[in-house]
Amino acid sequence: MEQKMNDFESLAQKAYARFGELAKRYYYKFKRPVVTSGGVPCMLFLGNHSSGKSSMINWLLGGDVQDVGLAPTDDGFTVIVYGETEEEVCGPAALARLPEEFDGLKLFGADFLQRLRVKVRNRELLRSVTLIDSPGMIDSAAGTVNRSYDFEGVVRHLAELCDMVFFLLDPDKPGTTGESVTVFSRCLSGVEFKLRVLLNKCDAFSSLYDFARTYGTVCWNLARVLHTKDLPKIWTVYSGETRETANGGVDLTDFNRHRDEFLAVVHDAAARRRDNVFSQALSDFLGLSIRMCVVNHASRRLCTFRIAVLSFCAVISLAAGALTWQALLSRFGSGSVTAAIAGVAAACLGLAATWPLARLAVYLQRQRLSGTVDATFEAEYRSSLAVGTSDNLHQAWHAIREETAQVIREAPLRLPFFGEFRRRQLDSAAAKVFASFQKGV
Numbered sequence: 001m002e003q004k005m006n007d008f009e010s011l012a013q014k015a016y017a018r019f020g021e022l023a024k025r026y027y028y029k030f031k032r033p034v035v036t037s038g039g040v041p042c043m044l045f046l047g048n049h050s051s052g053k054s055s056m057i058n059w060l061l062g063g064d065v066q067d068v069g070l071a072p073t074d075d076g077f078t079v080i081v082y083g084e085t086e087e088e089v090c091g092p093a094a095l096a097r098l099p100e101e102f103d104g105l106k107l108f109g110a111d112f113l114q115r116l117r118v119k120v121r122n123r124e125l126l127r128s129v130t131l132i133d134s135p136g137m138i139d140s141a142a143g144t145v146n147r148s149y150d151f152e153g154v155v156r157h158l159a160e161l162c163d164m165v166f167f168l169l170d171p172d173k174p175g176t177t178g179e180s181v182t183v184f185s186r187c188l189s190g191v192e193f194k195l196r197v198l199l200n201k202c203d204a205f206s207s208l209y210d211f212a213r214t215y216g217t218v219c220w221n222l223a224r225v226l227h228t229k230d231l232p233k234i235w236t237v238y239s240g241e242t243r244e245t246a247n248g249g250v251d252l253t254d255f256n257r258h259r260d261e262f263l264a265v266v267h268d269a270a271a272r273r274r275d276n277v278f279s280q281a282l283s284d285f286l287g288l289s290i291r292m293c294v295v296n297h298a299s300r301r302l303c304t305f306r307i308a309v310l311s312f313c314a315v316i317s318l319a320a321g322a323l324t325w326q327a328l329l330s331r332f333g334s335g336s337v338t339a340a341i342a343g344v345a346a347a348c349l350g351l352a353a354t355w356p357l358a359r360l361a362v363y364l365q366r367q368r369l370s371g372t373v374d375a376t377f378e379a380e381y382r383s384s385l386a387v388g389t390s391d392n393l394h395q396a397w398h399a400i401r402e403e404t405a406q407v408i409r410e411a412p413l414r415l416p417f418f419g420e421f422r423r424r425q426l427d428s429a430a431a432k433v434f435a436s437f438q439k440g441v
């Protein structure tokens with residue numbers, strides 16, 4: 001089974017490597033461009049400041065790995081990985097200690113890398129899962145707190161890379177932090193399927209009424225920012241040893257069940273990684289295939305349009321040259337060199353005069369084509385849409401629609417010859433990845 005799993009991962013990785021260059025030509029960004037064969041699943045802990053992320057990680061690992069405290073404690077991201085010898089690496093060197101999948105973090109610059117830390121710990125759980133602790137989200141008086149690096153970008157990148165994202169909320173401030181709302185609505189869109197909300201510190205509820213009020217507030221806040229039909233699963237949990245019900249507090253038995261569910265998910269991380277690599281690879285390849293199809297279509301039409309415009313310019317210039325030559329022939333007599341030179345000059349002038357007009361026409365045509373991307377998509381995928389696979393296709397299209405229109409409108413296109421042939425190659429590689437995944441299930 002594990003061997004088959006590795007086969008599937010290495011096949012996906014080969015496909016990513018093979019079509020990486022092609023994706024660049026179409027300005028398409030793979031979400032998970034590197035798949036480390038046999039890699040360890042990853043879990044990201046996000047949440048408000050003091051929501052208990054580090055305490056939860058400590059509890060999972062059965063020891064003090066992260067600092068905890070009431071004041072904002074973590075100001076950077078900490079990746080906790082398995083290793084026989086315990087050590088801690090900070091800054092750019094930390095990236096070198098992580099699998100290749102994390103290389104994309106380089107793009108977030110030196111300020112971010114200064115706040116990246118890798119802790120190597122000899123804990124059993126880390127053999128099967130890598131945990132990532134994040135800085136708590138805080139609001140400053142002027143809005144969200146100013147960070148010297150692209151915090152949202154890093155969260156999005158890590159959320160795409162990780163196999164599970166836990167968002168911890170504190171009963172004291174259930175989802176009111178502006179930065180966390182932004183993270184929910186912007187960074188986590190498209191990866192909601194990995195998201196689990198943990199309403200933490202439930203041992204601190206003073207009564208059932210207190211719990212109900214907090215739970216209601218959390219649902220209310222989430223419903224306003226998440227663009228999914230259903231609410232994500234919310235687990236009411238607490239970290240630390242099983243506790244007795246506080247005086248007048250809520251019976252913790254049901255919460256312990258939630259905790260067990262949460263623990264089961266953490267321990268079953270390998271299965272999640274397999275599903276995530278698979279669904280991300282398929283969505284990456286499908287997205288690229290649609291992007292290629294629509295851009296190829298636009299580029300063919302643009303090419304025909306260019307030929308028509310250039311032919312028009314050439315005819316105008318040649319006509320100007322011929323008329324000038326004719327007019328001067330009657331004055332200087334046949335065989336006149338002056339008439340010939342004047343004719344050529346007139347043709348060149350005609351070309352120079354029509355050139356800006358040709359460029360303007362091509363520019364306007366690109367604007368027009370970018371406005372018709374939906375119609376192009378519908379026309380190109382007419383047969384697939386008719387046989388009922390439309391939900392998946394529509395979803396994939398909506399994820400890349402805006403960017404595709406922008407590519408057609410503005411980007412310099414250096415598309416490969418035989419673009420459609422390359423697209424078929426991509427589709428068949430994706431089908432192989434699919435088949436290999438099914439064999440491993």
Ligand SMILES: Nc1nc2c(ncn2[C@@H]2O[C@H](COP(=O)(O)OP(=O)(O)OP(=O)(O)O)[C@@H](O)[C@H]2O)c(=O)[nH]1
Nearest residue numbers: 050051052053054055068069072073074136238239
């Ligand atoms: N009652 C209770 N308190 C908790 C629980 N988890 C964490 N705490 C307390 O909450 C405070 C903050 O915990 P941390 O783990 O440092 O929170 P954090 O989210 O890592 O905070 P930052 O790193 O600052 O973002 C600490 O005083 C913990 O003792 C819990 O399950 N129940």
Ligand SMILES: [Mg+2]
Nearest residue numbers: 053054073074
């Ligand atoms: Mg912390």
